[in-house]
Amino acid sequence: MGQADIAALLPPRFRQTHKYSAGHVLVIAGSRGMTGAALLAARAALRSGAGLVTLAAPQELADLIDVQIPEIMTLPLPSANGALTAGALKVLRPRLGDYDCILAGPGLSLRRQTKAFSKDLFQYIKNYRPGLRVVLDADALKILADLPRGRARMRLIATPHAGELGKMLRWSSAAVRRHPFIAAGKAAQKYNAVVVLKNADQTYIARDQQKYFLNINGNPGMATAGSGDVLAGITAGLWVSTRGMTALRAAVCAPYVHGLAGNLAAQVYSLDGLIAGDILVQIPAALKLLKGA
Ligand SMILES: NC(=O)C1=CN([C@@H]2O[C@H](COP(=O)(O)OP(=O)(O)OC[C@H]3O[C@@H](n4cnc5c(N)ncnc54)[C@H](O)[C@@H]3O)[C@@H](O)[C@H]2O)[C@@H](O)CC1
Numbered sequence: 001m002g003q004a005d006i007a008a009l010l011p012p013r014f015r016q017t018h019k020y021s022a023g024h025v026l027v028i029a030g031s032r033g034m035t036g037a038a039l040l041a042a043r044a045a046l047r048s049g050a051g052l053v054t055l056a057a058p059q060e061l062a063d064l065i066d067v068q069i070p071e072i073m074t075l076p077l078p079s080a081n082g083a084l085t086a087g088a089l090k091v092l093r094p095r096l097g098d099y100d101c102i103l104a105g106p107g108l109s110l111r112r113q114t115k116a117f118s119k120d121l122f123q124y125i126k127n128y129r130p131g132l133r134v135v136l137d138a139d140a141l142k143i144l145a146d147l148p149r150g151r152a153r154m155r156l157i158a159t160p161h162a163g164e165l166g167k168m169l170r171w172s173s174a175a176v177r178r179h180p181f182i183a184a185g186k187a188a189q190k191y192n193a194v195v196v197l198k199n200a201d202q203t204y205i206a207r208d209q210q211k212y213f214l215n216i217n218g219n220p221g222m223a224t225a226g227s228g229d230v231l232a233g234i235t236a237g238l239w240v241s242t243r244g245m246t247a248l249r250a251a252v253c254a255p256y257v258h259g260l261a262g263n264l265a266a267q268v269y270s271l272d273g274l275i276a277g278d279i280l281v282q283i284p285a286a287l288k289l290l291k292g293a
């Protein structure tokens with residue numbers, strides 16, 4: 001799809017918008033050593049239009065983040081050794097009704113206790129909050145892949161790279177790279193999700209095995225740590241903030257906005273010097289180019 005097609009899917013912000021109608025994203029992410037992934041995703045959601053973003057993170061990291069980025073609220077959760085533990089769900093459960101979308105996974109870690117928490121969370125959402133929008137990326141996808149087939153179906157956008165999608169399908173990442181359309185479609189079917197497969201310079205979007213979208217916007221400068229965390233944040237931000245935005249529309253628009261922001265960032269910082277935070281700060285300019293305001 002071209003720039004005009006994407007622009008048509010992104011209507012201007014409604015005049016009477018207030019921060020709650022623009023949507024509240026809960027980002028569940030980060031562990032010791034990977035706080036940056038959580039911050040990139042949370043900031044990208046805000047920069048993509050979400051009215052409020054709360055970052056749920058291990059308590060010691062949440063306390064640090066709280067003083068760093070004034071626009072982001074934090075929800076400290078029980079943790080051990082810098083990663084979330086099973087007790088985190090008890091704190092989260094009564095609050096889940098406050099959020100329009102959950103984005104989980106960037107920098108979450110694959111520790112045993114974090115896996116237990118994540119699996120219980122997915123199951124809880126499936127049973128008690130089936131309408132909640134969920135974006136899963138990175139470690140959350142590997143944890144989802146461990147669940148028995150179909151156990152935790154949600155209203156889901158999944159944003160794997162080839163390694164992660166390989167785990168979701170029990171394929172090698174080389175096989176995913178060889179057959180990206182088939183892999184994205186099969187995963188969409190298996191997980192009842194919209195799948196955004198990040199295959200370097202090409203991103204494949206599938207909701208089933210019949211209809212696919214391909215994004216080629218972007219540049220090789222975006223092959224840099226944290227670039228995917230930014231895409232996950234854009235996906236959640238667009239999904240909640242734009243009226244009438246379906247999961248498929250959000251999944252089609254987000255990689256385009258991400259690529260456009262990456263292209264604007266490359267003009268300033270070059271293909272070699274570009275870092276994920278540069279993509280992040282160009283999201284508003286990319287949206288302005290697409291929406292005209
Ligand atoms: N600043 C930070 O805190 C950062 C934290 N990150 C976090 O680090 C954790 C591990 O994620 P990684 O993706 O780095 O490592 P993973 O271990 O998840 O995946 C990397 C493996 O997948 C394979 N692979 C196959 N196709 C690939 C493709 N198209 N793109 C990338 N890898 C492909 C690679 O060969 C490699 O073996 C995640 O939680 C992630 O969110 C990263 O996002 C980097 C930045």
Ligand SMILES: Nc1ncnc2c1ncn2[C@@H]1O[C@H](COP(=O)(O)OP(=O)(O)O)[C@@H](O)[C@H]1O
Pocket residue numbers: 138160161198199200201202203217218219220221222223224225226227228229230231258
């Ligand atoms: N050569 C490239 N051209 C365009 N986009 C790229 C290229 N390499 C990587 N990207 C983009 O960067 C992101 C990388 O995501 P991911 O592998 O999850 O990184 P990370 O885990 O470091 O955040 C994807 O959105 C991908 O499309």
